[in-house]
Amino acid sequence: MGIFGPVKPMVRSKDPDPGHRLKPSLSWPHLIALGVGAIVGTGIYTLIGVGAERAGPAVILSFAIAGAVCACAALAYAELATMIPTAGSAYTYTYSVIGETAAWVVGWSLILEYSLACSTVAVGWSGYLVGWLHAAGVDLPQLLLAGPHGGGLVNLPAVLVALGIAAMLMAGTRESATLNIVLVVIKLVALAAFVALALPGFQAGHFQPFMPYGFGSHAEAGGTRGVMAAAAIVFFAFYGFDAVATSAEEARNPGRDLTIGIIGSMAVCTTIYILVALTAIGALPFTALGQSPEPLALVLRVLDHPLAAWAVAAAALLALPSVILVMMYGQSRIFFVMARDGLLPRALARVSPRSGAPVLVTGITGLFVAAVAGFFRLDEIAELANAGTLIAFIAVGGCMMLLRRRAPEAVRVFRCPWPYLVGTLAILGCLYLLISLPEATLRRFLIWNLIGLGVYFAYSRPRSALLPSATTTGG
Numbered sequence: 001m002g003i004f005g006p007v008k009p010m011v012r013s014k015d016p017d018p019g020h021r022l023k024p025s026l027s028w029p030h031l032i033a034l035g036v037g038a039i040v041g042t043g044i045y046t047l048i049g050v051g052a053e054r055a056g057p058a059v060i061l062s063f064a065i066a067g068a069v070c071a072c073a074a075l076a077y078a079e080l081a082t083m084i085p086t087a088g089s090a091y092t093y094t095y096s097v098i099g100e101t102a103a104w105v106v107g108w109s110l111i112l113e114y115s116l117a118c119s120t121v122a123v124g125w126s127g128y129l130v131g132w133l134h135a136a137g138v139d140l141p142q143l144l145l146a147g148p149h150g151g152g153l154v155n156l157p158a159v160l161v162a163l164g165i166a167a168m169l170m171a172g173t174r175e176s177a178t179l180n181i182v183l184v185v186i187k188l189v190a191l192a193a194f195v196a197l198a199l200p201g202f203q204a205g206h207f208q209p210f211m212p213y214g215f216g217s218h219a220e221a222g223g224t225r226g227v228m229a230a231a232a233i234v235f236f237a238f239y240g241f242d243a244v245a246t247s248a249e250e251a252r253n254p255g256r257d258l259t260i261g262i263i264g265s266m267a268v269c270t271t272i273y274i275l276v277a278l279t280a281i282g283a284l285p286f287t288a289l290g291q292s293p294e295p296l297a298l299v300l301r302v303l304d305h306p307l308a309a310w311a312v313a314a315a316a317l318l319a320l321p322s323v324i325l326v327m328m329y330g331q332s333r334i335f336f337v338m339a340r341d342g343l344l345p346r347a348l349a350r351v352s353p354r355s356g357a358p359v360l361v362t363g364i365t366g367l368f369v370a371a372v373a374g375f376f377r378l379d380e381i382a383e384l385a386n387a388g389t390l391i392a393f394i395a396v397g398g399c400m401m402l403l404r405r406r407a408p409e410a411v412r413v414f415r416c417p418w419p420y421l422v423g424t425l426a427i428l429g430c431l432y433l434l435i436s437l438p439e440a441t442l443r444r445f446l447i448w449n450l451i452g453l454g455v456y457f458a459y460s461r462p463r464s465a466l467l468p469s470a471t472t473t474g475g
Contacts, residue, residue: 006466008095008103008341026250028257028264033181034329035265037322039238040187040272045296045316047237048277053290055230056212060277062230063237067270069429070238073393074266075416076400076423078259082413083403085254088337089330090392090399095341097399097406100464101456106395107338108452112445113388114331115369117236118162118324120385122373125320126157131294132317147375158373165324166366169332170352170359183322190315191272193308194296195279201303202282217436224438232436236386237273238266259414328369332362342465343456383437387445390430397426 026034051059080093088095091110095103130145146152213225217232251257276296280289283299292298294316300309336358339348348361400416401423416422434442461467 006100006464007097008092008100008466026257027252028260029181031251031257031261032264032268033184034326035261036184036188036268037326039265039269040184040191040319044191044237044273044276045294045319047234048280049289049292049295051230051234051277052281052286052295054213054225054233055227056209056286057207057281058211058213058215058227059230059234059286060274060281061211062227062234063270063273063277065227065231065429066235066238066433067266067273069235069393069426069433071266071270072422072426072429073396074262076396076419076426078262078414079400079412079416079419080396080403081258081262082254083410085251085258086337088334090396091334092337093399094395097402098395100343100461100466102395104338104343104456104460105449105452106392107334107343108449108456109388109391109445110334111331111388112448113385113392114327114334115365115372116385116388118327118331118369119158119372119376121320121323121327122158122162122369123155125161125317125324126155126373128294128313128317128320129157132313149376154374156374159370161321162324162328162370162373163366165321165328166362166369168325169329169362169366183318183325187315187319187322188272190312190319191276194300194312195275197305197308198279198283198299198303201299202279204282206282206285228432228436232386232433233383235389235433238269254413256413324369328362328365331369332358332365335361335365340465342463343460383441384445384448387434387437387441390434393430394427394434397423397430 048059051062055062077089081089084093084096086092088107089110091103091107094106126145130140133140140157142151143153144156146155211227213220213227213229215227217224217226217229219225251261280295280299284295284302288298288302289295294313297309297313297316300306300312335344336349336351338344339346339361348364349358350360352359401420403410404419
């Protein structure tokens with residue numbers, strides 16, 4: 001046992017019994033679609049405006065920086081995912097390389113990431129739906145559109161979409177992943193149409209001044225501004241490829257499919273983001289984009305394409321549930337593996353004999369996400385999702401470099417180029433983005449992890465599956 005607790009073997013001495021084994025049913029098109037489904041969603045439809053408000057036209061640089069940091073992390077993920085093809089993503093890699101205590105912190109952070117991301121997107125979807133229905137002359141009662149903080153009873157649309165996505169995941173991984181492919185295609189077609197229609201309205205003058213708020217993150221009267229302040233926010237628009245890594249046990253050919261899925265989804269999404277951002281800012285001044293909750297639809301309306309604006313809004317309604325699907329999928333797999341390792345109640349690691357999906361843990365995840373989305377105020381805690389993700393990415397970069405030094409001759413289906421440079425850039429980039437988050441967010445993140453460590457030492461560590469005396473039969 002090391003300083004960070006026991007270390008899990010990278011290769012299982014034996015396969016888990018059928019009741020605790022995930023069913024391999026995904027190929028690389030499913031995995032690319034999972035990654036694109038998680039990445040292309042909330043960010044592309046809303047964060048272009050938020051980023052433009054914080055960085056001006058230089059939000060394009062913010063997207064490039066966030067994408068570059070994520071690309072470095074993605075290369076490290078691809079190497080580790082093919083070396084350790086078991087579910088759990090950064091949690092599992094940390095467990096196998098650094099130790100159980102560090103893995104718990106990463107897993108606890110991932111739980112925060114996925115749950116808050118799901119709940120936030122569910123509330124965002126509810127807002128789009130309300131606007132869509134209002135345009136059609138249908139107005140729902142205010143009591144059913146907000147929690148008590150907003151003068152209502154419950155945000156019912158947000159609750160229903162969260163429960164609906166959970167039900168799809170409980171039906172089976174392949175079925176929900178196949179549906180996700182359809183949603184991804186619709187999103188990409190809508191974005192391609194946006195670029196084609198908005199590009200003729202491009203005006204180079206909209207990019208002057210290019211960096212009105214400077215490069216670094218700093219507080220101003222209107223809030224935190226600068227290229228890095230925007231990068232810390234639009235980072236939310238990029239992560240999601242880590243959900244592909246959580247599907248390692250369900251990939252038919254992990255060595256090939258995970259590599260294609262992770263790298264492919266990052267390449268596709270970075271290209272889309274830069275192209276759409278260039279088009280949007282070229283067509284409309286950044287000040288106008290920053291004031292709109294639906295910047296892409298606004299651009300099309302200003303350019304006199306009302307039908308296209310309606311279609312883009314419709315695509316947003318389709319885009320956001322696919323993000324919830326992939327994020328909820330990722331969280332349920334993190335819960336599943338932590339339970340299988342004995343750190344959470346083992347009953348959570350049971351899978352359905354019919355679908356091969358962890359039905360119980362998926363249902364619990366859906367209920368938790370629905371409760372947060374339906375009743376709680378999310379505007380001050382949504383950035384916590386970014387903090388959890390950055391911690392996971394830092395851990396993955398470190399694990400990849402440690403394994404290169406400890407086991408240089410180990411078989412690597414995918415080898416990260418310039419591993420020490422890429423790993424270092426991933427860690428430093430994530431640390432810079434982390435400290436660029438608001439201080440209140442960092443305090444809440446610290447409190448969350450202190451609570452998590454209390455749970456670990458009081459409940460999880462004595463029940464770890466790696467300890468001979470562990471109590472793994474009960475909750």
